[in-house]
Amino acid sequence: MPDDMPDDESKITRRRFLKNMAQSAAIIAIPGFPPGTTVDEILQWNFKEMTPEEKREAVERLERRYREQFKKDVTVRTTPAREDVLFGYALNIKKCIGCRRCVYACMKENNQSRDPQIQWIRVLEFEDGTMNLEESEHYYRPKEVPEKGHYYMPVQCQQCENPPCVKVCPVQATWKEPDGIIVVDYNWCIGCRFCISACPYWARRFNWAVPHLPADELNTSTHYLGNRPRMKGVVEKCTFCIQRTREKGGRYPACLEACPVGARKFGNLLDPNSEIRKVIEKKRVFRLKEELNTEPKFFYFMD
Amino acid sequence: MKLIDFVIGFVKLALKGSPRYYAWIGALLVLMLLGAYTYIYQWMNGLILTGMRDQVSWGFYIANFTFLVGVAAAAVMIVIPAYIYNYKLFKEITIIGELLAASAIIMVLTFVVADLGRPDRFLHLMPLVGTPNFPRSILTWDVIVLNGYLILNIIIPGYVLYKAFNGEKLNRKYFLPIVFLSIPWAISIHTVTAFLYGGLGARPFWNTAVMAPRFLASAFTAGPALIIIVAQVIRRYTNFDIKDRAIFKLSEIVAIAMVVNLFLFGSEIYTIMYSATSHVASLEYLFVGLHENTKLVMWTWLSLILDITAFILLLYPKTRKNFKTLTLACIFAFLGVWIEKGMGLVIPGFIPTPLGEVWEYWPTFPEAVISLAVWALGFFVYTIILKVAISIETGEFRKQLCMDECESEAKSREH
Structure with a gap:
């Protein structure tokens, strides 16, 4: 309408x-x-x-x-999705060194609560030769990354085309935008956490406490559906940095910019000349838990 | 007006009682106040006060919620024999089940509110003032069936008591269709609640078709078990006539439901264990613990032992028809299902997380206090409405309200 x-x-x-x-x-x-x-x-x-x-x-x-x-x-924008844009992300797990710079760049950019600390990206460490999630190490702390004999897989919201989290929300407080980003209206969420149960990628976070964000760490450039400061009792998640990527001459998501090895690629899936399309066409890509039919727009690949 | 008289009479009857009644109600009130105080604390600080975190994002509140939906549904186990099979002995006690259903739903809804991050926004669920995601979100279905069931279980016993209060006969033309409607409705509340879990592809432990049947079987165990206990309390303290045979019939229902419940649980265990895919992890957590996380193991085995013992006690006519062993069996069945359909169902769904992390949950003290208060609220409501209902049903309310005498006294004074 x-x-x-x-x-x-x-x-x-x-x-x-x-x-x-x-x-x-x-x-x-x-x-x-x-x-x-x-x-x-x-x-x-x-x-x-x-x-x-x-x-x-x-x-x-x-x-x-x-x-x-x-x-x-603080600026709160409501920039809508651009036409003919469908965002996609690709991550080279051969290149990723597990440094977690993306995790902290994301926190800085997206105004997550610092105490208790909320992180939207979880980096999993696998031993070579396995991709069994249950054998992954979430809290690896070696002196130096990458650890020998290991590889790393950062996981964040996969921006599913067929998002189970959206389906279950009883109040339509979370939905898929035309450019494929799954967003949350923090002022509408009732905090039932059904979406957290429904997400197969453990990509959603809840504000269990009153979020604490020091003013000097605040990113003042925000989007209503993205990184504006949240309140207690609501769910939040990765939005592909909607406050950056939707702007004219848009910027890359903060996690991509922070990656020291260039493992992360981002772009418009509908643009045949985009880098993301090149990756999908030229590399061997896979998506997490494809058997669940969620159709993620987050691809993993190897050189 | 007759309705106002009824309401006033109801309140008067609720306020009158023995010292034992006052002590019980007072104790429940204290627990409720403690819970309310703790809840204010939770509201100010957030759900961080609970043991829940992103890894295990539902806990003790939702466990109790799930179990109590079953207790509420179980009233139907009295209504079906009474109204479909015309089993007279049950007709007299349907009101005990219906009032239990209403009280249980009140607890169910309170547990949901206790669990919500933003209870101040509950209107967002309502049509017109909110944007309910109906029919896509199964949770909106649950809102509808639970509230509808509450209304049905207020209307039905309310109407029966209202008529009895005024010494009038029930109008069966309106009454019976509503009673019959309450039967599928009771099934629906536990089915939809099971579907909340069963519909999640992300959680293999819950994503099973046997979920709804299992829910119903366990509900028809725990609910009637509680009713048997309540029936004995009523018999001891009031003149309300509940026949032995009615209680024994109920205990047969508990026995049958328990064996079906155990059978379905066994089928679940077999399927998971024999196929032995990675999804076995949640079950491992339940029965032996996962990576040294063993907080639920003791409870799982306890629940299984309680369930099986209850079944054996109910299986043999000798122990089933002995009120001591029968009561014991009912307590066991109730507790066994409370563990199994509460924590035993909710928590393993989160362990391991979809990313394979094993993080163990345990309720905190504030969480336990709030939960206890919700139970106290349920017992508070149930005690009061049951007490009033019984004095109306037995006709003692006239004496207690000194209706006839006082009226004639007043009249004689006028003359």
């Missing part, structure tokens, strides 16, 4: 109802909510179904709240 079309009656009623509610009560300090949370924010609608006007208001509210919270100007 085009955004400027009038919605069905129910939503108009709801919107009016919420507006009236908001005007009659402008509480600021509500126990258990981030400082600066307004009643308008609590009562706002699912992002997916907001009108452009509502989106603008929601963004303004958030920017105001973040300013109060972090004493810094």
Whole structure:
């Protein structure tokens, strides 16, 4: 439905109802909510179904709240998916040295809670000759990587074409965008964690505590559906750095930029000349757990 | 108005009771207050207060939720013989089952709220004010069937009691269809709850077709077992007439359900063990522990021993018809299924994680306190509505409310 079309009656009623509610009560300090949370924010609608006007208001509210919270100007964008773009990722497991620079670059870029620490990328260490996940080492700590006789496989959200996490969400707080990125509306998620149970790649994280993010570590360039600071009790995940990759002349995801050995490739799967298409055509690629029919857009390959 | 009189009468009857009644209700209230206090703490700090983390993201709350859905569904084991087979002895005690169902669903819903990261946003589940993902998300189905079942189990006993309170006959034209509707509805709540787990390809331990049948079998074990215990308490403390034969018939149901439950569990174990794929890991965690993580092992074996002992005690007529051994068997069956359909079902689904990590969960103290409080809430509700229901059913409410005498007294005063 085009955004400027009038919605069905129910939503108009709801919107009016919420507006009236908001005007009659402008509480600021509500126990258990981030400082600066307004009643308008609590009562706002699912992002997916907001009108452009509502989106603008929601963004303004958030920017105001973040300013109060972090004493810094934060930009929250709502840049939509570009046409004829379907993002894909490829990772060369022959090159990966398991240094985990991607893990920390991702944290820095995406404003994850530092305490408790939330990481979107998990790097698995395998002994040569096996790819049995149950034999992988998650907490390897050698003096130096790569360890002899081992190889590494970073795992993050596989941005499935057929995402089991989206199917199970009872409130449509998570969905697949037209460019293939699976996003979460942190203001709509009820925190039931069904999506965490449904994800075969263990790619989703929950804010078990009030996220702690020091203001001097805050990335102020954010996207509504991506790296804007989160609140407790909601699920989050990798978005292929939606705040970077969707912008004009888009930047690569932070994990790709951080990789010291160039193991990571990213691009538009619909563009026949893109690097990602070249990788898929020229290299031997595979995807994790293909038997589950999730159709990941995250490919692993070897030279 | 008659309905208002009924409600006022209900409240009056609930407030009247023996010292033992007050002590029990008071103790439950204390537990509930402790839980509420702890819950405020959880709300302020987040679910970090629990033992759950990203590796095991559902725990004790969801375990109890799952088990209690079964207890709620079990009322149907009285309703079916009573209304489909016209088994008279059960007709008199259906209300015990229906009120148990209502109380269990209240616990079920409270456990879900306790587990939600953002309980403040529960309206997002509702049509019009939210965006329910219906019919795609099986969880929205669960919301519908659970709340519908709660409503059915308030309407049915509520109507029966209302009519009895006013000394009127039931209108069977409206009453019977609703009772019959409650039968498939009871099956649906536990089926849909099983489907929450069974539909997840990411979790091989849950992704099995036998999940729903197993859920139902275990429900029809634990639920009627609890009803047998409750029936004996009622017989001891009230004049409500429950025949021995009704209790023995119920115990046969528990025995049959238990053997079906054990059979289905055995089929599951065989399939996993004999094919011996990597999916055996979760079962290994349950029965022997995985990589030195053994917190559930003792409980798994305990649950199996309880289940089997209960079955043996219920199998032999001599022990089945002896109230001491019968009660013991029912306690065993209830606890056995609580372990097996609670922690024993939920936790191994997460171990190992989809990326092969083995991380062990155990509930924390606050988690246990909140859970205990939810149980207390259930028993609180059940005690009160059962007490009122029984005094209405036995006709004692007239005496307790001094309805006739007081009325005539008032009238005589007017004259």
